[in-house]
Amino acid sequence: MLVHIAIKNLAIVKKVDLALGLGLTAVTGETGAGKSIALDALGLCLGDRAESNMVRENVDKAEVVAHFDISKVSSAQTFLSENELQQDDNPHECFIRRVISPEGRSKAFVNGIPVNLSQLKTLGKTLALIHGQHAHYQFLKPENQRTLLDQYAQHQGLLEKTAQSYSTYKHSMRSLQELKDKQQQRLDRSQLLAYQVQELDEFSLGENEFVELEQNFKKLNNTQELISNTESALHTLQYSENESAISLLKQSIKSISNVAQYDEAVNGIMESLQSALIQAEDACSELSHYQSSVEADPEQLQEMEARYGKCLELARKHQVQPENLYEAHISLSDEYTSLTQDEDSLLELQTKVSEQLELYKKAAESLYKSRKKAAKTLSTDIQHSIREMNLPHAIVDVRVNHDDNAAPMLLGNDVVSIYLSVNPGQACEVMEKVVSGGELSRIGLALQVIGSKDNPIPTMVFDEVDTGISGPTAALIGKLLRKLGTNAQVLCVTHLPQVAAQAHNQLFVSKVTDGKSTETTLLKLTKEERINEIARLLAGDALTDTAIANARDLLKL
Template identity: 35%
Template sequence: MKPCLLSLHIRDFAIIQEITVEFSTGFTVFSGETGAGKSILFDALGLVLGERADVAVVRDGASRSDVTAIFDVSENPAAREWLEQHGLDDPDDDSGELVIRRQIQAAGTSRAFINGAPAKLNQLKALSEHLLDIHGQHAHQSLLKPSAQRALLDSYGQLDAELSKVKQASQALSAIEEQIERLSQGEDLSQRRELLRYQLNELNELEPSESDFTQLEHDYRVQSEAEHLLQQAGAAHEQLYAGESSLYDQIQGVLQGLDSVSAFDKRFAEAFELCQQAQIQLKEAAGLCEDLSGEIEPDPQALRALSQRIDSYQSQARKHHTTPEGLGAYWQQLIAELAELESSEHDLDQLTARLETAKQEYADAALALSKRRQQTAQALSQAITEAVRPLGLAHARCEVDVSPNPAAPPGPHGQDRIELRVAMNPGQSAGPLSKVASGGELARTSLAIQVVCLDQSPVPVLLFDEVDVGIGGGVAETVGRQLKALAARYQVFCVTHQPQVAALADTHFQVSKQVSNGQTQTGVIALENEARIDELARMLGGVKITDQTRAHAREMLDLGQQQA
């Protein structure tokens, strides 16, 4: 599997002066002392993918912050399709590289770019839905959104067929309701039909179109200036070729002179060739003027006919409050409206009868979807509960609540209210995830859901920000194994404080904070061999790192890599 997030470049963001981090596949962790800036990396990545900016992120003394993320979307058809639909792909670049850049000015303005083209924040957010998902201790993450919980349930149950039927029934119902509303609010149909027929009598005779009016104007200008055009064409033909001392003859004399001197000095040969080409072009221009003269014939009768037809265009355009160029489109609009009103499909009685049928078809489709959702909810609730309990939440209980509401407005997603509810302690009633779960509990619940729905995630990159807060020992190792399992299918990043998690990673970055010249800066380095063991030893704890601590760290890393 190729990495999707290839690199991240950050300049003058928070306490980061400038860093570039390159990434690989698998499971990557970031560790470091508290306050070193580990989560800042995720904050910067969130910013480049559409999060709202605060000028406070601009590093002290800098004029702007700049964040650039480079992705490989060669194996991401959803992202490629989105880029193509919005004209932000590069047809000449088959590398699959996607570059997203965000600038935050200290003055308060913000700019974004996708593959070098200016982009809006809503475009960044829409594109990010095909790239990555951030799971952390923040209430704004996607798992808390009702739409995301609904999508999770539908995806887990593979309810595409049921959803498609509901969507089609919703569209059919909406179309009939719109037709009825249009007919009910309009004037008497017979009067409208008569008015349309009257208007179309004149327009049908004219048969207007934008191309016809444009050609009329051109032909009118040519015919009105026919005498002048003939005079100028004839004069040009004479001066270029046919008349005495024409330009053609004058160049002929120049050619003879250049030909004679070229015999003595070959440097004049190029000038001779250029004049020879000019003479040929003059003759061709003269011939063109002569041909055009033959095509132009003053015709007062044709001029009058053109003038009358242009007047008809302008008169009808004024009558219908449009432009002569837009008269053709307006004509087609009236034709379509009359056909619609004369169609039996738009008879109000028939539409009312069809409306009742459409309502029943939608209700049946929504009910079938609701029943499948309720069945799926039981299985998903049990699966999430079983997955979250080993993550230090031994008494947690997850419930996916599906509440049918037939009184809700018919929509493309059905009429169910879907809510993910949890209880974290024995005897506790389940409540909304956003209100019951703490930051760490929310993050670990997100992790459990990702493991349960391993095949359902629509994005190739998953970021977990301190999902191991408040845990340790065997639970931390379980979290690490869960993340490692995800990394077999996705590119997984995790900010961690737990050595048990870090030891299982394929790549380990250390984030550190230094003070230089009175300024605090954050740095990021990739750890290997002894440096990685030293960091694991630091994470294991203790003011002083002893040989025993380092031996423990070495053993933990060896076991972690063997399990990997």
Template identity: 35%
Template sequence: MLRTLYVKDFAIVGEAEIGFGAGLTVVTGETGAGKSLLVDALLLLAGNRADASLVRHGCERAELSAEFDLGERTDLRDWLREEALDDEEACQLRRVIRSEGSSRAWINGRPVTLTQLKALGERLIEIHGQHEHQALLERSQQLALLDAFGGHGEALERVRALASSWRTVNAAIREISGDEDHGERIEWLGHQVNELETHALDVQALATLEDTHKRLANSGQLLQGCAGLADQLDGDSEFSVSRLIARAHGECVRLAALDPKLEAIGELLDAARIHVDESVDSLARYQSSLDLDPERYAEIDAQLGKLHELSRKHRVPMADLKAHGQALREELDALRSAGIRLLALQKQETEIRREFETAAKALSLARTGAAKRLGDAVGALLADLGMAGGRFEVALEPTPNKDPDAQGTERCEFLVSANPGQPVRALRKVASGGELSRISLALEVAALGFDEVGSMVFDEVDAGIGGAVAEVVGQKLRRLGQQRQVLCVTHLPQVAAQGHAHLKVSKASEADSTETRIEVLDSRARRDEIARMLGGVEITRETLAHAKQMLQVAQASD
């Protein structure tokens, strides 16, 4: 429930702090005084978009704040705790709008996004503007109102969840069994995979193959070169390396006999001779291992040629052909198993559709009962609202779509007959402005209060009515105020008299500035304000007496 509302430098309001209690609080004032500014402030605190024009002229910013009593609303406490915005029992909303157009919001002193502010605001307060009844002409809004009236939230959520699951599974089925020819793709993949698995090599095997190919391609040159090298190392020539080292070693030994310091050099030359001998042996073994088989060379050359061909064909390096073949294998296996997966998905789709039909049927039965109750409730209110003999019905029509629908298997249409003897027709086609206002108010009085929102605001929803009908409207709002906190901006004395509390909005001009003032009226001031609303400029003794009587009658009705 709304406890206090504070506004500063907002539109033409300088500064005001207003306390609210339970029941029906009415807001009155001259036309143009700014009665609807209270509603605008609450709308902004409930998350509506801000406009820099709402900042009072000459001021840097407008400040708005409201404090709510959560009462027994454990759902709101849980939400605040989940968002880390809880502060014991407090629930304060604050909004600052700057003159350059930016705005900031806080909940319990902590900065929040506009989305968070709106999520909490719509749980705290419902605001019904003077043009909101136009939304009731939309069939989607009519169905939403019927579900709210019937308390179908859980059943509707079940239907929505099943419809969402069905769409997900159906999309997977379409993806598998789409227009693409999977048989042709499988055949092509099978050929490519077989070819790659036959010929593709991993990186190490490919490197070995390329080395072997290079060696075989140059085997003649290698043999010839090795023979020449062997002759240089240990040939018959007196200038071969082994003979030169042997002579040098002998000379060094002779000299070492004269000077022992040369013995170390002799040892090095002896070691060099050993290394040359080992090199000659290794070279001989290498020569004997060289393969001059032309058939083996041709075979490896053909294998490399095939790998080059596959590399060009698949547009990947030869070293990546093995991995590419594995990727194609995975795709091939997936397509081959798609048939099995498709059968499983089709079975799942059938099961979801069966569950949806059961859930949708239960929702349809609940809607049928709620439609009858809502029709009876609104029809009874129409007579009280000056439409005696009028009829109101809620028609449920099956949807042409046979697939699971998130809204269920039917749509809703509000039907009305404003005059006795006339057939009911769609509300959106037959209601005049005044009739629509009264029908909308009847719907609100009949249907609102079925949720947990503790505060409701009505902004001149009584426009277009008067006399005895206006008094009935006031009585309905007062009765609604016994269950919920209600704030009503009105221009009708019959409605104003029904309030449990009364706020007056007035506008005063001083020098070159204009300011709106908001005051709480006591019983005498209430009488005077209602007399003004009854009598206009000249307030007579009779008018004051009438106003006093209206207040007494309203209080006696409790």
């Protein structure tokens, strides 16, 4: 419940401090006096957007502070606790402060702690509900009629189940569509890869095979040159008479050994020559062995030349270096396998989407049945309420149309429409087509009251919801609001004396100006002041004895 609101430098309000209580509080005043400013101030504390023109001229900021008693609002207590905004010493109170700069920037605080606008809106929804001047027009929209029915039916679990089924189905459907969109590309690529991989599989190049193949091909292709050069090397090292490298080394060793008899200083030279001789003889042995292994094999050379050439051809075809052809083969095989798996995934996902669609339809069907059942009792409640507001012949039929073949939607496949007849013999039509402005005001108020029955929000605000209503109907609406105020805090901006007279409390808004500036004040009226204000609403500015008597009668004083 809103206990107190303090407004400073907001629009044409310089300073207002207002204490509020339970029951119905009527807010009255002359047209243009600023009756809605208090509601705008409260809206700021509930998370409404701030504008630069909200700040009074020639001041550095506007400020609104709202004090709420949340001892019976568990949802607000939970929010404050979860967001670490609760007052430890007094968890049943909540103070909201909103500060606005002349540039339109604003800051919000809950119990002295800064919060963002999203947090403020979430908290505000648990504290108060404001119905604007034209709020009843929202009930002409089918989506709002469906929302009203869902709130009335209190089947949040079915709504959540349907929404979850929809989200799951939609996610899989997007994945399926992505696979389908790329299916032709995958088929074209898969066909090409199938040919390429088969060709490489048949060639079956081993890892590092090309390097060995290249080396062996070069060897076989140059056999005669290898044999010729080997023979020349052996001849030079061993077989050349008197001039072979080995014979020359032996001669040198013999000569040095003769020197060593007389000078041991050449022993090191002798050892080097002997080592060289041993290495030369070993080289001759290895060359001889190598020579015996080299032989011309035209058939083997032909086979190797064909494989080597094919390897070069495939490397050019796949635009890779020949030594990288093996890795290219592995990569293409992996890609082909992946594309094949995508096709399998497409079939699996199609089955999965079909199953999820069936689950969605079951959830939507359960939601439809619940809406259909609730629509009957809602029709009765609306009809009863508006018949009490001087529409005695009204017939209301809340209809729910379900299309099982329609594309899945987040909140089901139902269209909710309120059908109405207000005159005897008149067939029920969609409310939008048959309702007048005054009738819509009454129906809108009835819908708001009905929608609030199971609503735990403790404060309800109505801004001129009685527009287009007068006479006996106004008195009936006043009684309805007073009845609503027995279980909640209700604030109502009104211009009708019949409504104001039903209030438990009355506030008066006035506007004064000195020619240079304008200021709006908001005062709580005493019993005598209420009589005069009701009389003014009845007769205008000139207070007559008759108007005062009528005011007393309305107030039952």
